[in-house]
Structures are given as structure tokens and as C-alpha cells.
Amino acid sequence: MRAKAIYVFLLFGLITGSPVLAHQVSQSQLALQLDSAEDAGQAVGNWHIGLMDLELSLGLDRDGNGKVTWAEVRDREAEIFAWAEPSLRFTQQSVECQVTPSSAQIDRLNSGLYWVLPFRLSCPEPLENISLEYNLLFDQDRSHRALVTYEFSQQGNAQARDKITRVLTPESRTLVLDWTAEEGNWLGIVQDFVVQGVWHIWIGLDHIFFLLALLIPGVFRRVDFRWQSYDSFKGACRDVLIVVSMFTIAHSITLTAATLKWIVLPITWVEMVIAFSVALAGLNIIFPVLHRQRWLVAFVFGLIHGFGFASVLSDLQLPKEAFLTSLISFNLGVELGQLAIVLLVLPLIYSLRNQNLYRRHAMPVAAFGIFLMGSFWMAERAMALP
Structure with a gap:
């Protein structure tokens, strides 16, 4: 007793x-879709990283007023990319794909404010079975989660697309992206969203x-x-x-x-x-x-x-x-x-x-x-x- x-x-x-x-959950998001251009080896994407995570990792609030402004973020854009870029790696048949960034933006989601980096993904071959390795913040924060969303073509029809959402964790940091899948992995979807439901009630x-x-x-x-x-x-x-x-x-x-x-x-x-x-x-x-x-x-x-x-x-x-x-x-x-x-x-x-x-x-x-x-x-x- x-x-x-x-x-x-x-x-x-x-x-x-x-x-x-x-x-106030540590969460990042990665969204990819096929480029509308004729080059089948390219995709465009947006990488969302929470301002709270950036502040804790890099100290963006230089004037110490408790608020991170767009000017403070913009002044550190190159530093932010240099810090984040090594955590994101795409490969195709052991050959690394190229990530070309564009100008960053700020976006507000229900979970807070995010720094958004638009980018272009270029691979040597058509986008099939691209391996993604993601390591952002996982070693610093075991509760961090990365939501990866990408389009796939239904039954090989490039005009009929849908999205697949997957969740990456410190224990599961890699994902194979197949843009030509005939259908989404139903069991994988169930598993990911059940885990997300459990996770969000616990946090x-x-x-x-x-x-x-x-x-x-x-x-x-x-x-x-x-x-x-x-x-x-x-x-x-x-x-x-x-x-x-x-x-x-x-x-x-x-x-x-x-x-x-x-x-x-x-x-x-x-x-x-x-x-x-x-x-x-x-x-x-x-x-x-x-x-x-x-x-x-x-x-x-x-x-x-x-x-x-x-x-x-x-x-x-x-x-x-x-x-x-x-x-x-x-x-x-x-x-x-x-x-x-x-x-x-x-x-x-x-x-x-x-x-x-x-x-x-x-x-x-x-x-x-x-x-x-x-x-x-x-x-x-x-x-x-x-």
C-alpha cells in the first residue's frame, strides 16, 4: 500500500x-507534388518548420522582446537553410537528388506559425521509388514529428492524382516515395492516423x-x-x-x-x-x-x-x-x-x-x-x- x-x-x-x-507541439511538414513541366525527374515541394522550433534551435529573437518577427526570420534565412538542409536527403538508386530552394515565406497553420521553404527536387530518372531520409530535430527532441505528404498517380494516370500522408518519427526516419503507385497503402494510412490519434491525446x-x-x-x-x-x-x-x-x-x-x-x-x-x-x-x-x-x-x-x-x-x-x-x-x-x-x-x-x-x-x-x-x-x- x-x-x-x-x-x-x-x-x-x-x-x-x-x-x-x-x-505547442514540435512538428514539421513536408509536402511534395509532381512538377507540371515535362521533365519527369522533377517535383516541387514546401517544407514547413515551426517558428518555435527555429527560435529554440537558433535564437531568432535577437531583440529579446519575446516575439519573432518576419524581419528577424528574413535576416537569418541563409543560416536557417544551412542549419536545416543537411537534415533532408533524397536519393534515387543510391544517387543523391538535388534540392534547390526558393525564397522562404511565413505560413500560419492551426498548430502555429511556420517558416516555409519552397524548393524544387531534381532526380536523374523519372520519380519512382525515391528514398527520403529525414533527421530534422529528431536527435534534439524525441517528441518531434514530421508529416510528409506527396502525390501519386492513380493507376498510372498522371491526370488522376491523390495524396499520401506519412508520419516520420525518431524511430522511423526514412520513407520510400513512389509517385506511380496504383493506390495508396490502405494499411499504412490506418496505422499512421491511429498512431497520430494516440499521440495527440497523450501530448x-x-x-x-x-x-x-x-x-x-x-x-x-x-x-x-x-x-x-x-x-x-x-x-x-x-x-x-x-x-x-x-x-x-x-x-x-x-x-x-x-x-x-x-x-x-x-x-x-x-x-x-x-x-x-x-x-x-x-x-x-x-x-x-x-x-x-x-x-x-x-x-x-x-x-x-x-x-x-x-x-x-x-x-x-x-x-x-x-x-x-x-x-x-x-x-x-x-x-x-x-x-x-x-x-x-x-x-x-x-x-x-x-x-x-x-x-x-x-x-x-x-x-x-x-x-x-x-x-x-x-x-x-x-x-x-x-
């Missing part, structure tokens, strides 16, 4: 001491904190304004199952609706409301006026969290021919990541539900930590509102 108590304090220490940033601290705020009091009932432990694991599971199911249904609805462009909300306001939901859920543990209605809280705010997931998915450039497959796979990944958290947390807190350590110390401290984090995110995101 003492070991479990130590584990609980470590768990809730992690909650209250976690980084205050959420959704989305605001989503995790909201889920934890729903789980932490889930081993108790409110009887005469007091906490009363569930007598059986089945009772606690039923409570948690209802709450988590409502959250799942809600964010699945809006994830789908937003991805299909049926409903579009400003992402800055979405992130603001998500932060509010975290603060409210934490406060509801300290003052449990909505304990029995946690399922309703989960559903209402789950609708908003779904828009947050959709903003991440929109940056992944879903392949047209496998749009629904990619959407379903990403959502499945989110649910699997969420399930892993539930399976990790629920048995532990159930085993400690009758301990004063949990009821009088760990739970209130965690709740207050979640409330503070949500409040901080609200203040931070309010400054970004238009």
Missing part, C-alpha cells in the same frame, strides 16, 4: 508540476487534464454532501464508463463535423473554452455541485474538445481517396489513447479510495492543480483572442 501511495503522489505531482504549455495536456478531472472523483458517490466510496469496482466502472462514453460520443460528433467542414469555429475561441472546461472540471472536484452530472459536463465540453482534435487533424492533410479511413483511424487512435489513460488511472484510484491519503490530500491537491492549469491556459489564450 505504501508503494501505491508513493505512486499516487508522483502521479499528482506530475499533474500539478506539468509544463504549462498545451498543444494534449488540456484534454488529459479534463479527462483526469472526470476520473479522479469517479470512485466516489455524493451522499449527504459527503464523499462515499463505491463498494465494488463494478460500481466505479459503471460511473466512469458513462462519463467517458459521453465525452467520447461528444468529441467524435464534432471531430467529424468539423473535419467535414459542416461546422467551423474559430480555433482561438475553441482553445479558450477548452481551457475553461479544464478549470471548471477541477473546481467541480473541490466544490462538487455537478458530481452526479459529470456525464453532462463531459458531453457538453466534449463537443468543444472535438473541435480541438479537428484542428490538429486539419493540419495532417487527409488523403482525398482515403478521407473517411483517415478520419476514422485518427478518431480510433484518440479513443485508444484515452482508454489507456483510463486503464492506468482507474484501478489505482479505486484501490486507494478508502485511504485518507487519497481522499483528503491527493485528490484535493490534484483538483487544485488542474484548476490552476486551466486558469493559466485561459489567461494565456485570452491574450491571443482577436
Whole structure:
């Protein structure tokens, strides 16, 4: 029991001491397409690298005012390219292809501001089975992800093209690009988007904190304004199952609706409301006026969290021919990541539900930590509102 108590304090220490940033993910993007020119050995591309990553790696903010301006980026363009270029390598039959850069630009995606480098890829032969090796930031940041999107010709028809999206990680840095594939690798698409769904729920601290705020009091009932432990694991599971199911249904609805462009909300306001939901859920543990209605809280705010997931998915450039497959796979990944958290947390807190350590110390401290984090995110995101 003492070991479990130590584990609980470590768990809730992690909650209250976690980084205050959420959704500022280290991510780069590489998009390639066949050149419209007659030369079959050429393609054009755009390389997106986050300004936050450039600032951390190169220190672009020379005046130290906390903001990276376009002038500061432009003045360092040659240095940025010299730093990034060795991390990107294309080869064809062991012969290296040439990357010719154009003038860089700035682009805003849902995940933040990016430095964009347009370039031309030239290979000795027609673009078949090009090997890509990508090493940008992987050795400095193990959480970095690179999204690679490239066109392929359907059934060899150059006029009928679709896109394939793949995810490169520190453990998987190479990719073979085949512009003449008859069809996309369906299994590869499913695998990549499931992994992305799991990954984004695990790195989305605001989503995790909201889920934890729903789980932490889930081993108790409110009887005469007091906490009363569930007598059986089945009772606690039923409570948690209802709450988590409502959250799942809600964010699945809006994830789908937003991805299909049926409903579009400003992402800055979405992130603001998500932060509010975290603060409210934490406060509801300290003052449990909505304990029995946690399922309703989960559903209402789950609708908003779904828009947050959709903003991440929109940056992944879903392949047209496998749009629904990619959407379903990403959502499945989110649910699997969420399930892993539930399976990790629920048995532990159930085993400690009758301990004063949990009821009088760990739970209130965690709740207050979640409330503070949500409040901080609200203040931070309010400054970004238009």
C-alpha cells in the first residue's frame, strides 16, 4: 500500500508540476507534388518548420522582446537553410537528388506559425521509388514529428492524382516515395492516423487534464454532501464508463463535423473554452455541485474538445481517396489513447479510495492543480483572442 501511495503522489505531482504549455507541439511538414513541366525527374515541394522550433534551435529573437518577427526570420534565412538542409536527403538508386530552394515565406497553420521553404527536387530518372531520409530535430527532441505528404498517380494516370500522408518519427526516419503507385497503402494510412490519434491525446495536456478531472472523483458517490466510496469496482466502472462514453460520443460528433467542414469555429475561441472546461472540471472536484452530472459536463465540453482534435487533424492533410479511413483511424487512435489513460488511472484510484491519503490530500491537491492549469491556459489564450 505504501508503494501505491508513493505512486499516487508522483502521479499528482506530475499533474500539478506539468509544463504549462498545451498543444505547442514540435512538428514539421513536408509536402511534395509532381512538377507540371515535362521533365519527369522533377517535383516541387514546401517544407514547413515551426517558428518555435527555429527560435529554440537558433535564437531568432535577437531583440529579446519575446516575439519573432518576419524581419528577424528574413535576416537569418541563409543560416536557417544551412542549419536545416543537411537534415533532408533524397536519393534515387543510391544517387543523391538535388534540392534547390526558393525564397522562404511565413505560413500560419492551426498548430502555429511556420517558416516555409519552397524548393524544387531534381532526380536523374523519372520519380519512382525515391528514398527520403529525414533527421530534422529528431536527435534534439524525441517528441518531434514530421508529416510528409506527396502525390501519386492513380493507376498510372498522371491526370488522376491523390495524396499520401506519412508520419516520420525518431524511430522511423526514412520513407520510400513512389509517385506511380496504383493506390495508396490502405494499411499504412490506418496505422499512421491511429498512431497520430494516440499521440495527440497523450501530448494534449488540456484534454488529459479534463479527462483526469472526470476520473479522479469517479470512485466516489455524493451522499449527504459527503464523499462515499463505491463498494465494488463494478460500481466505479459503471460511473466512469458513462462519463467517458459521453465525452467520447461528444468529441467524435464534432471531430467529424468539423473535419467535414459542416461546422467551423474559430480555433482561438475553441482553445479558450477548452481551457475553461479544464478549470471548471477541477473546481467541480473541490466544490462538487455537478458530481452526479459529470456525464453532462463531459458531453457538453466534449463537443468543444472535438473541435480541438479537428484542428490538429486539419493540419495532417487527409488523403482525398482515403478521407473517411483517415478520419476514422485518427478518431480510433484518440479513443485508444484515452482508454489507456483510463486503464492506468482507474484501478489505482479505486484501490486507494478508502485511504485518507487519497481522499483528503491527493485528490484535493490534484483538483487544485488542474484548476490552476486551466486558469493559466485561459489567461494565456485570452491574450491571443482577436
